[in-house]
Amino acid sequence: MEKSSLGxxxxxxxxxxxxxxxxxAFSQLYDFYFPQVxxxxxxxxxxxxxxxxxxxxxxKAWEKLHTYKVRKDVPFGAWLFRVAxxxxxxxxRGSRTWEDIxxxxxxxxTLNAADGIVRQREIVRVVRKALNNxxxxxxxxxxxxxxxxxxxxxxxxxLRLTQGASRILKFRALKKLEQELPSEYREGRNxxxxxxxxxxx
Numbered sequence: 705m706e707k708s709s710l711g712x713x714x715x716x717x718x719x720x721x722x723x724x725x726x727x728x729a730f731s732q733l734y735d736f737y738f739p740q741v742x743x744x745x746x747x748x749x750x751x752x753x754x755x756x757x758x759x760x761x762x763x764k765a766w767e768k769l770h771t772y773k774v775r776k777d778v779p780f781g782a783w784l785f786r787v788a789x790x791x792x793x794x795x796x797r798g799s800r801t802w803e804d805i806x807x808x809x810x811x812x813x814t815l816n817a818a819d820g821i822v823r824q825r826e827i828v829r830v831v832r833k834a835l836n837n838x839x840x841x842x843x844x845x846x847x848x849x850x851x852x853x854x855x856x857x858x859x860x861x862x863l864r865l866t867q868g869a870s871r872i873l874k875f876r877a878l879k880k881l882e883q884e885l886p887s888e889y890r891e892g893r894n895x896x897x898x899x900x901x902x903x904x905x
Contacts, residue, residue, distance in 0.1 A: 719780050744852040761788045782861035834884035842877035
């Protein structure tokens with residue numbers, strides 16, 4: 705996972721430097737968090753706008769960086785994903801057709817090919833459709849945890865919940881997602897309920 709390259713203390717040091725106007729420090733934070741933020745955006749919005757959303761999120765993070773208080777109990781990653789979450793919510797309000805149109809859908813005819821990549825795309829399509837039918841908070845907890853790959857404590861902080869409440873929310877979200885999935889996915893949900901998604905590959 706991307707987080708292996710920087711430890712919490714290194715992240716906090718870079719944040720402190722960036723808050724003094726050090727653009728190189730912020731650039732390192734950008735490189736570090738970009739894959740997770742991009743995955744989050746690419747799964748929550750059409751692929752053709754994901755990069756624009758990521759850019760907007762990091763611009764907002766830079767502009768609001770002075771408001772972040774360096775504290776061990778509030779990781780910078782959780783703060784950054786709050787910015788990402790609200791940026792996407794605002795974007796959805798301005799583009800209500802996003803949930804109705806998925807430009808990344810593969811040609812259905814290609815699903816007959818014995819190709820693992822095509823199969824993965826089909827799983828992503830099915831799961832994305834099921835996720836879009838969930839209440840927003842259910843969607844958020846699953847995408848932050850499984851797609852963005854945030855640890856449980858950071859997911860809780862992004863959603864402003866206790867870890868216990870976040871676990872309960874995730875459990876309920878998974879149960880609701882199971883109901884939204886086609887029967888063949890429900891039967892094998894341990895294998896296919898939420899795919900390992902990497903639009904960067």
